[in-house]
Amino acid sequence: MVTQKPTSQTGLRGLGRLVREPALLVLEDGRLFRGLSYGAVGETVGEAVFSTGMTGYQETLTDPSYHRQVIVMTAPHVGNTGVNDEDGESHRIWAAGYVVRDPALRSSSWRATRELEDELRDQGVVGICQVDTRALTRHLRERGSMRVGVFSGSAAQRPESELLDVVRAAPLMAGSALAQEVTTREPYVVPAQGERRFTVAALDLGIKEMTPRLMSERGIEVHVLPATSSFEDVQAVGEHGPDGVFFSNGPGDPATAEPEIALLRQVLDARVPFFGICFGNQLLGRALGFGTYKLKYGHRGINQPVMDRATGKVEVTAHNHGFAVDAPLDDVTVTPHGRVRVSHVSLNDDVVEGLECLDAPAYSVQYHPEAAAGPHDAAYLFDRFIELMTDRHTSDWDEQIEEAH
Structure with missing residues (x-):
């Protein structure tokens, strides 16, 4: 040795x-x-x-x-x-x-x-x-x-x-289902600060406290649910169901999260606005039919450069992930839930850092936009969630899709 x-x-x-x-x-x-x-x-x-x-x-x-x-x-x-x-x-x-x-x-x-x-x-x-x-x-x-x-x-x-x-003799990370080991045991609510604008069901796969706090600052009442929650549990959030669904970061191999992926597919079928980060990004990828794979040594730290491919802007972002989505970088992919494209990419190694559904109100990023303790370049992603939920209330999403085609 x-x-x-x-x-x-x-x-x-x-x-x-x-x-x-x-x-x-x-x-x-x-x-x-x-x-x-x-x-x-x-x-x-x-x-x-x-x-x-x-x-x-x-x-x-x-x-x-x-x-x-x-x-x-x-x-x-x-x-x-x-x-x-x-x-x-x-x-x-x-x-x-x-x-x-x-x-x-x-x-x-x-x-x-x-x-x-x-x-x-x-x-x-x-x-x-x-x-x-x-x-x-x-x-x-x-x-x-x-x-x-x-x-x-x-x-x-x-x-x-x-x-x-x-x-x-220790277990490998590949193949480990860990979200249920870190999730909340009981649902809890983080009230909106000021006037309540929206109600969101947030699946706790290992959620960080800053995440619901940033949503609450934007007028969102966040109902944090255990990772074992069903679609019926999600639908029970709010008076008429949630305005949006959020999947958090978390540990483990996304290939083991079949119950959570099945829930996400139901959310996509119901056309409820969806936002996922980190583990939530990997689960969106698998729900759409993409694979995931283990990175050689992962991305961890608060200084990872990521490019928003729509604007060309480079964000300095916070990461903690050892798995990534296997999706084509330069092609729009047709999935059972419509067209999907890679929205963000790592400038260090071209790893997929975000997905955007073009025919459904859903998107995700691989990094941590709440970025405690920084940086804060990606805080706009929470505002984008607000826009997605606002669009759902002010217009018919299906009509927008037809116009886009």
Whole structure:
């Protein structure tokens, strides 16, 4: 096994020093990195992925899309803004583990109420620090995301061959159905701010708190539903059914989400305006008849360039996805639900980043337009949802389609 040696033996909890324990990071291909414990001491396994964001780590850790993933931070210095009670995207940390190079000795933000490492420890998130994350990221970029284990304390004292067996016994991300593990158990409502203009049924596949908040700011009353909801549950939203349906981001392999895809096809058949992001984009693709596939190492971070093909505008966007839609970039495809085209594309690798239905009120994007903690280039997509629902109320969609033909 190839190893990396730690460079420091001390850390902080609050303002009190402690001695860190030895830790090991073991990849399923046998690569091994040595470091020191960070956060909770123990062991964890998951899919190793790297995030290129230089800030916003609290939003990243609390994003349910990172369920069962071990996040490798490419930014070398992590923890300097601490943790607060406002920036979380859910009620807990969802990441299975955390890998950093140089943890901050103490937070230096006036908004911080506690230290990042204390938060990781209190929530039982096992991490490792003093790792050459540049070398680790290059390894993952060349060989692809793979299963990984982080072991510290007594867990790290076991034979390396035994630790490798633990990693290789972990479930693969491909084939994993995870949305039902992160979804809300009961429906809840996020009221519209000011006058209520529309009512939306939002399927929680791993929704981030900022998403319904941005919709509520636009006068939308958001009914957040469990991932297991039926079409009848969706129809029961609002006095006369929802004005629109939204599918959120979330973890797992979209090929496993047959119940959610079946629900989406019913939404398309009913011609209810639809907007999906990230996992919701992949499910729209599959509902329309396209395939999905696993990316080599995915897109994760808040600095991903995407082009809106209708305007030519380049947006800097936030991503977290390891799967993508397999659709032709330059052709309009005829599907059982009408014509569809690719609306957005990644400028890094030509991955499909958005779909637009030309004969149905539905569209989606692969990235996170709510963009907590930024950027905010794609916030217009929520306004577009408003326009789609407004058009449904002010004119007959079928007549518009006939005119378009």
